[in-house]
Amino acid sequence: MNNQEKKDLRIFAAQIRIALLEELKARGFGHVGGSLSICDLLAVLYGKVMNYKPEDPKWADRDKVVSSKGHAGPALYATLALKGFFPMDELKTLNRPGTNLPSHCDKNKTIGIDCTTGSLGQGTSQAVGMALGDKLKGRPSRTFLIVGDGEIDEGQCWEAAMFTAAKKVNNLVWIVDDNKRQLDGPTAEILPTFDLRAKFEAFGFDAVRVPGNDVEALYEALTKTPEDKPIAIIMDNVKGSGVKAVEDTPANHSMTVNAETWDSYIAAVKADLETIEKEVV
Amino acid sequence: MKVIYDGSADSRTFKEFLSTDIPKLLDENPDYIYLDADLMSCIGTAKYGKAHPDRAINCGIAEANMVGIACGLSAAGFKPICHTFGPFASRRCYDQVFLSGAYAHNSITMIGSDPGVTAAMNGGTHMPFEDVALYRAIPGATIVDPADTAQLAAIFQDLVDREGVKYLRVNRKSNDRVYADGEKFEIGKGVVLREGADVTIIASGFMVGRAIKAADLLKKQGIDATVIDMFTIKPLDEELVLKYAEKTGAVVTVENHNAIGGLYSAVADVLAAKCPTRMARVAVEDEFGEVGPVDYLAERFGLTTEHIVEAAESVVVRE
Numbered sequence: 001m002n003n004q005e006k007k008d009l010r011i012f013a014a015q016i017r018i019a020l021l022e023e024l025k026a027r028g029f030g031h032v033g034g035s036l037s038i039c040d041l042l043a044v045l046y047g048k049v050m051n052y053k054p055e056d057p058k059w060a061d062r063d064k065v066v067s068s069k070g071h072a073g074p075a076l077y078a079t080l081a082l083k084g085f086f087p088m089d090e091l092k093t094l095n096r097p098g099t100n101l102p103s104h105c106d107k108n109k110t111i112g113i114d115c116t117t118g119s120l121g122q123g124t125s126q127a128v129g130m131a132l133g134d135k136l137k138g139r140p141s142r143t144f145l146i147v148g149d150g151e152i153d154e155g156q157c158w159e160a161a162m163f164t165a166a167k168k169v170n171n172l173v174w175i176v177d178d179n180k181r182q183l184d185g186p187t188a189e190i191l192p193t194f195d196l197r198a199k200f201e202a203f204g205f206d207a208v209r210v211p212g213n214d215v216e217a218l219y220e221a222l223t224k225t226p227e228d229k230p231i232a233i234i235m236d237n238v239k240g241s242g243v244k245a246v247e248d249t250p251a252n253h254s255m256t257v258n259a260e261t262w263d264s265y266i267a268a269v270k271a272d273l274e275t276i277e278k279e280v281v
Numbered sequence: 282m283k284v285i286y287d288g289s290a291d292s293r294t295f296k297e298f299l300s301t302d303i304p305k306l307l308d309e310n311p312d313y314i315y316l317d318a319d320l321m322s323c324i325g326t327a328k329y330g331k332a333h334p335d336r337a338i339n340c341g342i343a344e345a346n347m348v349g350i351a352c353g354l355s356a357a358g359f360k361p362i363c364h365t366f367g368p369f370a371s372r373r374c375y376d377q378v379f380l381s382g383a384y385a386h387n388s389i390t391m392i393g394s395d396p397g398v399t400a401a402m403n404g405g406t407h408m409p410f411e412d413v414a415l416y417r418a419i420p421g422a423t424i425v426d427p428a429d430t431a432q433l434a435a436i437f438q439d440l441v442d443r444e445g446v447k448y449l450r451v452n453r454k455s456n457d458r459v460y461a462d463g464e465k466f467e468i469g470k471g472v473v474l475r476e477g478a479d480v481t482i483i484a485s486g487f488m489v490g491r492a493i494k495a496a497d498l499l500k501k502q503g504i505d506a507t508v509i510d511m512f513t514i515k516p517l518d519e520e521l522v523l524k525y526a527e528k529t530g531a532v533v534t535v536e537n538h539n540a541i542g543g544l545y546s547a548v549a550d551v552l553a554a555k556c557p558t559r560m561a562r563v564a565v566e567d568e569f570g571e572v573g574p575v576d577y578l579a580e581r582f583g584l585t586t587e588h589i590v591e592a593a594e595s596v597v598v599r600e
Contacts, residue, residue: 060358106385107356107385107386108385108386114356115353115356115385116380116381116384116385116386118380119376119380119381121345122349122376122377122380122381124346124349125345125346125347125348125349125350125352125353125377125381126349126350126352126353126356126381126385127353128346128349128350128353129349129350129351129352129353129354129355129356129357129361130353130354130356130357131353132350132353132354132357133353133354133356133357133358133359134357136314136335136357136359137357137358155345156345156346156349156377159341159343159345159346160346160349160350162341162343163340163341163343163346163350166341167338
């Protein structure tokens with residue numbers, strides 16, 4: 001990846017964050033922490049890694065994304081709108097009665113969402129089935145599965161992980177958003193995950209740990225061709241990443257703040273965006 | 282409809298049917314795919330699974346994951362058939378069937394084997410008296426409880442092809458033989474097996490043969506019973522229920538399941554709203570299962586022919 005490409009992805013990540021925060025501001029509350037922490041990942045996936053057609057969202061050969069942490073839907077909606085799957089204005093309908101953008105991902109409501117999730121853990125097995133189905137149908141698609149470090153408390157995740165490696169579903173990439181916090185507090189206090197990389201290796205994966213905000217490292221990990229084993233990427237992350245004031249708020253799983261506060265978050269990302277844009281490559 | 286009931290057992294077990302007809306479907310059309318949770322040997326599909334591991338996938342003892350994978354396969358264009366024992370095909374993976382399946386508009390066929398007392402020697406832990414109740418609570422689900430293999434053979438492919446979440450509860454052994462081979466059935470339409478003006482007996486699955494036998498005994502006492510095989514519990518054939526409730530003025534439901542949430546509840550829901558009718562039931566009365574031979578358990582939980590006769594006598598209005 002050259003410096004210009006890297007800069008473009010960082011700009012896209014900032015644009016996703018701004019659209020996400022505008023979206024949440026329009027409703028006044030929402031799952032901000034875990035949405036912010038996957039914005040760099042989404043920028044890399046939708047900005048450079050994945051094959052998809054916004055004008056043909058159900059194209060069978062597309063690459064797919066399953067955010068098993070379904071509450072990160074708002075980040076996906078912002079990304080999809082920026083990529084032209086639906087109008088940007090629609091983001092303002094988040095969680096309004098009758099909306100196509102519900103709190104948790106719903107493939108039957110939102111154009112571009114590939115899997116319905118929300119009951120934690122369930123996206124994992126569905127992603128395995130989707131990837132296995134693509135493989136059996138001879139499609140070139142890859143499926144990118146995003147799992148939370150809190151979510152991984154769910155036993156179903158480990159059933160799905162075991163199956164992925166055992167049956168060599170290597171067109172599925174597991175990405176754990178290790179943002180260190182779950183709803184009730186730090187993951188280290190609620191139910192520690194211990195060494196996630198070692199766990200995935202023990203489950204038969206080729207596992208790597210990468211910084212969750214390093215677009216180049218994410219790109220390298222996401223485009224690695226799996227050999228014998230499926231790939232698991234542990235994203236070393238911060239819940240609320242990219243907005244210091246949110247990062248510094250301990251209970252940032254879902255936040256309700258006033259419009260001025262949302263504006264201050266947006267201003268901070270806009271300032272970052274300006275700095276990135278001015279960088280000489 | 283040719284009813285050949287004579288009290289004898291079906292010459293073919295459900296296991297024999299499933300072990301031949303699941304592979305047959307898989308061989309006919311690559312869109313069918315079968316998943317099991319380490320119980321292939323129990324329904325006779327293990328040999329096929331070993332030869333075709335991509336068509337008949339053994340998921341190991343992980344029912345929640347099996348269901349999720351089936352839902353993902355549905356999204357990828359497959360028509361998945363999953364099998365495990367009844368309690369594990371209902372209780373164990375309920376949220377997955379509910380959300381990854383029905384809520385997400387994925388289509389899967391769940392086969393839960395050995396429902397109710399047919400779990401016999403596996404005992405109370407394996408004896409689902411609540412599987413129908415659970416599936417009835419899933420919007421849009423289809424529940425089929427076939428009387429015999431001729432009936433199952435007639436509707437199996439239709440069931441697998443049908444959209445949404447489908448639950449097939451089926452004894453691995455044989456029930457009483459009721460139908461001649463080659464008869465046609467429609468999912469969602471009950472079958473009238475006996476016509477009688479005094480009482481309507483509505484039964485499903487394992488209990489259908491017993492209901493016919495009870496009707497024959499009632500006849501000797503001067504009570505003419507209608508017998509309906511309600512092999513589709515959801516969507517319920519409301520029209521047929523109402524027609525015969527009006528005609529006979531008394532209804533008995535007969536099921537190998539808890540009275541709460543099963544066939545009795547389904548029929549009572551319709552009658553309470555549209556045609557209040559005297560009712561009695563032959564069902565498990567809010568109890569857990571236990572170990573034992575089927576005949577012992579049928580007696581223990583009140584599911585014998587004699588129980589059906591008593592229930593019918595209790596609701597018939599004598600002139």
